[in-house]
Amino acid sequence: MEESQDNLLNEVTGGVYKYGFITDIDTEIIPKGLNEDVVRLISAKKNEPEFMLEFRLKAYRHWQTMKMPEWAHLTIPEINYQDIIFYAAPKQKAGPLSLDEVDPELLRTFDKLGIPLEEQKLLSGVAVDAVMDSISVKTTFRETLAEQGIIFCSMSEAIREYPELIKKYLGTVVPYTDNYFASLNSAVFSDGSFCYIPKGVRCPMELSTYFRINAANTGQFERTLLVADDDSYVSYLEGCTAPMRDENQLHAAVVEILALENAEVKYSTVQNWYPGDKNGKGGIYNFVTKRGICKGDNSKISWTQVETGSAITWKYPSCILRGNNTTGEFYSVAVTNNYQQADTGTKMIHIGKNSRSTIISKGISAGHGQNSFRSLVKVLKSAGNVRNFTQCDSMLMGDKCGAHTFPYIEVENQSAVIEHEATTSKIGEDQIFYCNQRGIDTENAVGLIINGYAREVLNKLPMEFAVEAQKLLQISLEGSVG
């Protein structure tokens, strides 16, 4: 039994990362390294207005005064920022107007990834903005969305075409001084998605961004800004993959969400960056700042994430519940296998009265993986009748991995009701035995149990992603029962 379990474990840990191909297309890159000239160069390459250059330079100068934070429960090798290429773009003509003008090699890439980039896949009903390396390659369904007044385009386009909106909202949720990686991102971000849902509009389809790092030695720094005006609704998906490479690559993104009065934003992520090989070589460093603000009353922001990739994940999608009667939600499944490390969780800052938050986190560690959950629930004096419920469960598979939780609860208002609970366990032998007894082999039993364990979170994903996420979980964990 022991041996067969080891075999199963090997099978899983030896599982090949299926998105690890490299696309052979012309890429325009700038020299390695980071200095003020590089920041200027990036801004110039993107034909940005003056205010953006200033924003970037301020961020860069601030970043130089900062030190890499060390509080996370992670072991991060030193990052040499002079050895990273900060801008890499698939070469293309002045901006594709239809699919015919997009490099076919690129389209094949996204095909392989199963992204419904082509409009013939209209049925799937997902509007996609695909970001390859640092540049937004193609946005689909733009026209359909424009009819309703929804703006969904790449960040560079938005900067050029809607400078007023960008000026008004960029950096308001995650200021350029926020943290080390947010500052870096503010200085060098190359592209990303921008989305604006006007008043009273319910976005008719899921919006989606697909991120892909392709070129070697590059870092990817994308920036997403999502503004949901009064009474609007949008559901937004984000997926990520990268080729397999021996060296580590840096991904430092920023996502900002604003939900105005009565608006609701649902943001889902399936993060599957290359996690490195089974000896921990290579993989993406995923250092991301995600934050949403429920600015108007009765607004709601819901984060759902399935984190299976990356060598190191460091992200805390957070909600600032500023308005009254606002709701913040965080649902997360994080898997660490082999030598992956994750320090992820959320912050719920309650400022408005009657604000509510829910945090559900399911961590799964296998191999030598180290999985940390970190959360902050803060109730300010101004926030009456706050309700929070936090549940963070961890599952361990194998005796070399670790599962950790670091919940912080800070309450300054007596009317708050805050609950936190956490459990740590492994898959019970009796559960497996029960399944075996009914003719389900161990491998499938584990898949069943894991999916049941993560169900609360997976249920929150939109259909298209739920299927992918379930498959991902199965691939990374089937059979790895200790």
Add this chain to the structure above:
Amino acid sequence: MNESVSVALKSDLIGLFEKSNGELESGSGHFINFHREKALSDFNRLGIPNVKNENYRYTPLEQYFNGQYEMELSPNPSKVDIRSIFKCDVPELDTHVALVLNGFFAAGVQVNGLPEGVVVCSLGEASVKYPRLFETHYAKYADTSADGLVALNTLFAQDGFFVYIPKNVTIEKPIQIINLSHSFKNLRITRRNLIIAEENSTCNIVVCDHSLCNNGYLTNSLTEIHTGNNASLNFDRLQNENSRSTQINNLFIHQLENSRFSSNSISLHGGLIRNSFYVTLNGTGAEANLNGLFLCDDRQHVANFVLMDHASPLCTSNQLFKGILDEEATGAFNGKILVRKDAQKTQAYQKNNNILLSSTARMNTKPHLEIYADDVKCSHGATVGQLDKDALFYLRSRGIPEAEARHLLMYAFANEIVSRISIPVLKERIIDLVDKRLKGELSKCNDCNIHCG
């Protein structure tokens, strides 16, 4: 608190040490003095922990160290008769009583009728008399390099109590240590204690902390406890000091195979109370139970810090800490369960419940797990809330006035901890004290002339 203040505070304390070093050393045994040098260099490196230190995140200690305090370097022959002004809160409690006054084991207090081989005496005296025990145990569990306050205590350590229970000995009557702070000046007190419970021994220890006047006391107390194989130790603590007192309690517990350690800490009153528990389960099958209750109001601050280190397989730990905070009181709970790689079959539970009674009270809690073994059962839970409105309504609808109903609910909340105290008389007395404390009547404490608070 800015950087320069921290540095000044540190150099003041080091200066104080250099000035008094001669006197400190002359009164202490070799093994106490031996550790001062390392403690000095560690303290010089660490200083007084500030809020940037993750373990002290919610407890701004530096400001409490900044007051003007004097220090006694030898037992001060008290001009007042302690017995005339102090009566034990638990008069019927039949115990072996020892008094520690301002950090010095009060000479002249007899500990009678102890079973043969059992030692309850001054730490300074014991360090000379029992060098071998000191060599094995003193400063072996409290690591000066990990915490500035541990280094500070080791640096200034002179006296405190020493308890030794030899192999296979069971002490029927509890040993009661009464720590008194009594002085006409503001006083800086360093207390260092050592408890050694050898194999198969069983013992109850009750420690009570009192201040006898309304002066400010800054107490840095450190207790090292060793429980040998199969030993069982009950450690109950009652903290009741005035609101100008600052009390830092570091408890280091080192447990061997199948040993059992239980502690109930009742923090009734004090200006700032910080209780740190560092438990190392260093033998298969060891069990540790930590319970704590704190009631605070005014501008008091109570912080409980726990590091439960599961270093061996098949160990069990339970933590239950509850707090009621009123007025402008602040509370903190910072509990960590660490399950090391080989500590399979661990069971570790942690719970922290808090009730806020006023809009200005604040509670910060951080229940925290770090787990490196897979075959474990660990859980933690934390809540911050107020009295259950439905329960309150239920009581009131049955004719119980609101104030009384609230009192009943708080009492029930606190009772979960108090009911775990294993000595019946003590339990009754503490129930009574908690009851009074909740009614705000504690200053009218039974036979005691001192009006705390």
